[in-house]
Amino acid sequence: xxxxxxxxxxxxxxxxxxxxxxxxxxxxxxxxxxxxxxxxxxxxxxxxxxxxxxxxxxxxxxxxxxxxxxxxxxxxxxxxxxxxxxxxxxxxxxxxxxxxxxxxxxxxxxxxxxxxxxxxxxxxxxxxxxxxxxxxxxxxxxxxxxxxxxxxxxxxxxxxxxxxxxxxxxxxxxxxxxxxxxxxxxxxxxxxxxxxxxxxxxxxxxxxxxxxxxxxxxxxxxxxxxxxxxxxxxxxxxxxxxxxxxxxxxxxxxxxxxxxxxxxxxxxxxxxxxxxxxxxxxxxxxxxxxxxxxxxxxxxxxxxxxxxxxxxxxxxxxxxxxxxxxxxxxxxxxxxxxxxxxxxxxxxxxxxxxxxxxxxxxxxxxxxxxxxxxxxxxxxxxxxxxxxxxxxxxxxxxxxxxxxxxxxxxxxxxxxxxxxxxxxxxxxxxxxxxxxxxxxxxxxxxxxxxxxxxxxxxxxxxxxxxxxxxxxxxxxxxxxxxxxxxxxxxxxxxxxxxxxxxxxxxxxxxxxxxxxxxxxxxxxxxxxxxxxxxxxxxxxxxxxxxxxxxxxxxxx
Numbered sequence: 001x002x003x004x005x006x007x008x009x010x011x012x013x014x015x016x017x018x019x020x021x022x023x024x025x026x027x028x029x030x031x032x033x034x035x036x037x038x039x040x041x042x043x044x045x046x047x048x049x050x051x052x053x054x055x056x057x058x059x060x061x062x063x064x065x066x067x068x069x070x071x072x073x074x075x076x077x078x079x080x081x082x083x084x085x086x087x088x089x090x091x092x093x094x095x096x097x098x099x100x101x102x103x104x105x106x107x108x109x110x111x112x113x114x115x116x117x118x119x120x121x122x123x124x125x126x127x128x129x130x131x132x133x134x135x136x137x138x139x140x141x142x143x144x145x146x147x148x149x150x151x152x153x154x155x156x157x158x159x160x161x162x163x164x165x166x167x168x169x170x171x172x173x174x175x176x177x178x179x180x181x182x183x184x185x186x187x188x189x190x191x192x193x194x195x196x197x198x199x200x201x202x203x204x205x206x207x208x209x210x211x212x213x214x215x216x217x218x219x220x221x222x223x224x225x226x227x228x229x230x231x232x233x234x235x236x237x238x239x240x241x242x243x244x245x246x247x248x249x250x251x252x253x254x255x256x257x258x259x260x261x262x263x264x265x266x267x268x269x270x271x272x273x274x275x276x277x278x279x280x281x282x283x284x285x286x287x288x289x290x291x292x293x294x295x296x297x298x299x300x301x302x303x304x305x306x307x308x309x310x311x312x313x314x315x316x317x318x319x320x321x322x323x324x325x326x327x328x329x330x331x332x333x334x335x336x337x338x339x340x341x342x343x344x345x346x347x348x349x350x351x352x353x354x355x356x357x358x359x360x361x362x363x364x365x366x367x368x369x370x371x372x373x374x375x376x377x378x379x380x381x382x383x384x385x386x387x388x389x390x391x392x393x394x395x396x397x398x399x400x401x402x403x404x405x406x407x408x409x410x411x412x413x414x415x416x417x418x419x420x421x422x423x424x425x426x427x428x429x430x431x432x433x434x435x436x437x438x439x440x441x442x443x444x445x446x447x448x449x450x451x452x453x454x455x456x457x458x459x460x461x462x463x464x465x466x467x468x469x470x471x472x473x474x475x476x477x478x479x480x481x482x483x484x485x486x487x488x489x490x491x492x493x494x495x496x497x498x499x500x501x502x503x504x505x506x507x508x509x510x511x512x513x514x515x516x517x518x519x520x521x522x523x524x525x526x527x528x529x530x531x532x533x534x535x536x537x538x539x540x541x542x543x544x545x546x547x548x549x550x551x552x553x554x555x556x
Contacts, residue, residue: 162193369396
């Protein structure tokens with residue numbers, strides 16, 4: 001009886017405890033506050049989702065869209081949550097990426113155009129030299145691309161652009177954020193970049209790849225200028241070594257000072273010289289560096305056999321194909337539409353709609369450069385000269401390269417006209433006064449007129465450009481002397497002095513070392529017979545019959 005009573009009492013206690021616990025849980029559940037209702041979507045997001053709901057369906061698009069009114073709509077926005085639909089954040093990200101994509105494509109396509117200029121250089125230089133050296137001249141123009149690219153990838157790009165972070169057109173280029181600097185007069189001055197070697201590490205970046213390609217083809221343009229001036233007597237091995245050194249050191253160093261955050265670009269911010277050295281697309285960085293390097297090598301290598309008589313008077317040595325020269329000039333003029341307008345590094349935002357003005361300025365300067373050279377030769381020699389006409393076109397294009405982003409169409413025409421006359425005067429000076437043999441006129445086209453282009457910025461820049469509201473970190477637009485700013489002219493003169501004093505001297509010193517180590521010039525026998533067989537092992541035109549060049553014995 002006691003056992004029965006104890007068991008039933010225990011069971012009753014357990015039941016009572018269970019009911020109590022259940023009641024408490026029920027009470028807590030019942031007393032829990034209701035979950036707040038989902039917040040309504042912001043009006044803009046709601047509008048986006050409403051538009052997405054009304055967007056053309058796949059069935060609508062399957063019927064075709066001949067007018068282009070259905071393709072490309074709100075349904076094409078990349079969304080982070082497919083169930084939730086598009087948001088304002090999604091739309092903002094799409095807009096930002098579209099801006100950068102437009103600028104990427106623009107810069108890359110312009111880079112492709114500049115690369116094709118290599119074909120134009122090859123035709124011009126080969127056409128202006130003799131047929132017995134055609135293969136050698138073409139091969140220098142072909143292999144300079146490989147030499148330059150290799151050197152620039154390994155070392156040159158990092159020296160030039162390693163500290164160039166901050167370009168809003170290409171997504172910031174923030175991996176390129178290390179510039180070796182020194183402190184002088186209480187100011188910091190950039191000397192060379194330190195990131196981007198082999199495009200490895202943080203430089204493995206989509207924006208960095210775009211700027212590498214674009215800057216690489218510019219560098220290669222500078223290198224190929226030297227091949228024309230030294231054609232018909234330059235050892236292929238020495239040409240190769242010179243090109244590698246120039247692509248790794250000489251060119252990138254000055255390019256850093258001007259474009260990579262270096263000290264020339266800081267003349268405005270540090271010393272108040274307006275906007276610092278301004279070179280929109282490279283009259284100085286590309287063309288003067290190439291032309292002055294060519295002058296340095298030509299002074300070391302000496303003239304071709306038969307070029308000068310004992311009294312110092314020059315003999316004309318006619319090229320073998322003027323048609324190739326003029327076709328090559330047109331190819332170069334076409335590529336220049338990548339060179340100058342492409343130097344905005346974008347077609348969207350930051351004042352980049354000026355690309356049309358830049359293209360027209362480029363076209364006009366080439367036109368008036370041609371007129372200037374033709375008229376000068378017609379008046380002074382009695383007939384227009386085809387090769388000088390081509391050089392006049394190129395001189396106008398070289399001269400407008402630096403100021404193209406800063407000047408009006410009439411001023412571009414004036415700059416080109418002066419360049420067309422200047423190239424003719426410079427060719428005469430280089431040949432008759434300096435006694436330097438330049439078979440293609442590269443020193444005058446690129447060196448002389450590159451310096452003229454740099455100077456023209458300090459004179460003709462009209463202050464109407466607006467590339468993100470500043471240039472070289474200085475607010476406002478680049479303005480030259482004729483429009484009220486003498487400081488810009490002073491900055492340009494510092495740049496010219498640096499080109500003449502540092503770039504030329506460095507190039508001369510490097511190539512003088514190479515002269516003693518491996519030598520620049522082929523033997524007299526090789527030069528007389530032509531470089532194609534001794535240097536390259538194959539004639540450029542094997543079916544041609546060569547005739548003896550008797551005039552050499554008279555000029556010796």
